[in-house]
Amino acid sequence: MRILWLQKRLLFPADRGAKIRTLNVVRHLARWHEVTYLSNVSPEEQSHVREMRELGVRLEAIPWTEAPRGSLRFYFQLAANSFSPNPFSVAKDTDRRLRRRAVELLRSEPFDVVVCDFVQMARNATGLNTPARILFQHNVEAQIFARHARTDRGLLRRAVMWLQWRKMRRFEARAGHWFDAVVCVSPEDQRTFQREYGWTHVHTIDTAVDTEYFRPNGALEQEDxxxxxxxxxxxxxxxxxxxxxxxxxxxxxxxxxxxxxxxxxxxxxxxxxxxxxxxxxxxxxxxxxxxxxxxxxxxxxxxxxxxxxxxxxxxxxxxxxxxxxxxxxxxxxxxxxxxxxxxxxxxxxxxxxxxxxxxxxxxxxxxxxxxxxxxxxxxFSAQTVARQFERICQETVEAARGEVLGVRC
The missing domain is CATH 3.40.50.2000 (Glycogen Phosphorylase B;)
Structure with missing residues (x-):
């Protein structure tokens, strides 16, 4: 397969769960298939470009800068988002240059499938002319905002989270229907997507861990x-x-x-x-x-x-x-x-x-x-879970080809 993978960030440094989860899949997919990784790259990530290429992916990097959380620019963008129908995280992760490059790649090369990594990236993917499209959902994003709105300290913060919950719930539900398949990471999330959004095309993969990297090393634990x-x-x-x-x-x-x-x-x-x-x-x-x-x-x-x-x-x-x-x-x-x-x-x-x-x-x-x-x-080894993701990609590509040929799948 030829896979076009859309992400907001590089996978190095692998210092957060979402990066590690994607890395555990992409590392193996790049060994078995041709993977083009189209991503924004911040100045801080430039030193990790080589690590990305060493995975075996073809890296397409679009420069980008982000307002630091807590900065004046960050709060200005958050306030301006009050007047937008889209959630703040979606608006922040939308990049016309990245989408334009995706259009160019799809026009010039025969990709089999586009994988949109996180619903926040969906505006960069929806409407693209691609034979098969998959949304990789690491979370039920609206659920996170709902929990913040119920539990966070301060009325203003809870009000902001409530507003973001309403926006994300509408956006997430609508965006998921455009994709041929949605991949989530737990049966609980699958049931939530089906119940709340009416998605009938949700698949589940297990949570993977690199058991060769994370293993007992003989070091003595420290008391207490x-x-x-x-x-x-x-x-x-x-x-x-x-x-x-x-x-x-x-x-x-x-x-x-x-x-x-x-x-x-x-x-x-x-x-x-x-x-x-x-x-x-x-x-x-x-x-x-x-x-x-x-x-x-x-x-x-x-x-x-x-x-x-x-x-x-x-x-x-x-x-x-x-x-x-x-x-x-x-x-x-x-x-x-x-x-x-x-x-x-x-x-x-x-x-x-x-x-x-x-x-x-x-x-x-x-x-x-x-x-x-x-x-x-x-x-739950990484290779086992990557094979699960690969199978979903293959089934989605085959179903899309059947529809093009007029075969009912």
Whole structure:
């Protein structure tokens, strides 16, 4: 197959879940097929162009700059979006130059399928003259805004999230119908798309993890060491860390006075950096490799009450053979069982109890961690999931060809 893949960003540095999920698929597709990766490229990403090409893709890079979150330009764009029918994230990710290049490529080369990675990129894809088109949905985007609108602090912030929810719900529902197939990442998301949007063309792939990269390395865990790993500029992670620091961590420290929490991830914002002033919290921030921090953890925590899709960070920790405590939202969409592969708790006091239980009981956390690694290594390797995506592409291309020939599929 000849695949035209539309994305907003390069996949390196692989420092957020969405990039890692796409990377796990594209890396293998590029070995089996011809993949042209059409993407915007920011000045900060220029140093990673070579890594992208080393994947085996043909890279088509369109220069682009983004207003930093929290900057005056960012808030001006957000305010201006109040008068637009499109969600802010969709308006931000729409680029006429990228779309124009897609049109040129489709006119000059015989691509079999276009993959639009995220609904935010849909305005760059809809209406293109292509034989087959697929939307890759990592989340139910409207659901994320709805959860923010219910749980965020401050009336103004909740009002903004409510407005974005309404816009995204309309846009997402309409955009998905243009594609021949939609790929999502959990049965829960599939049911939501079918129920809320009436989509009948939704396929599911599993969440993949690179089990060769994330594996136990023999390092000794540090006593009473708790680790959080995630993008620290993503609002759901920021919300979760705030609740962890305010409502959970003081209880853990009261019962385990020597407990230490390491917060690891890209681009920590001011409110996250301020958590380092709390007793027992170390905001590490961006690191080139999260594995040493996971390897040293006694417990890995996933305190999410807002979000969508599935959390790669859970499978990465499990592949490193680590005990995990998560909220139900954090583990949403993953085929994991409380008490077998991890511990799941929603209320802050219950979450704290789970963390303390595992810190106090080495054999319990060792047992959970071993079963968790067995689960991900036997069922969720990156190559296995890439084959699932490949099969959906092939079936979509064959169906589109049948329609062109007048065959009812």
């Amino acid at each position: 060491r708790v680790v959080f790993v995630g993008s620290l500029d993503w609002p759901p992670n920021q919300d979760g860390l705030r609740r962890l620091a305010d409502e959970i961590w003081p209880v853990v420290r009261q019962r385990r006075p020597h407990a230490q929490l390491a917060v690891v991830g890209r681009n920590p914002q001011r409110d996250v950096r301020a958590l380092a002033e709390r007793p027992g919290i170390d905001v590490v921030g961006s690191v080139p490799d999260v594995r040493p921090y996971l390897a040293g953890a006694s417990v890995v925590v996933v305190p999410l009450w807002v979000g969508g899709g599935t959390r790669l960070k859970i499978f990465e920790a499990m592949a490193m053979q680590k005990a995990v405590v998560s909220t139900p939202v954090g583990a949403e969409g993953l085929p994991v069982v409380h008490g077998t592969h991890l511990l799941v708790a929603d209320r802050p006091n219950e979450f704290a109890d789970c963390v303390v239980q595992l810190l106090e009981d080495r054999s319990r956390r060792t047992e959970l961690a071993a079963r968790a690694r067995e689960l991900v290594t036997t069922r």
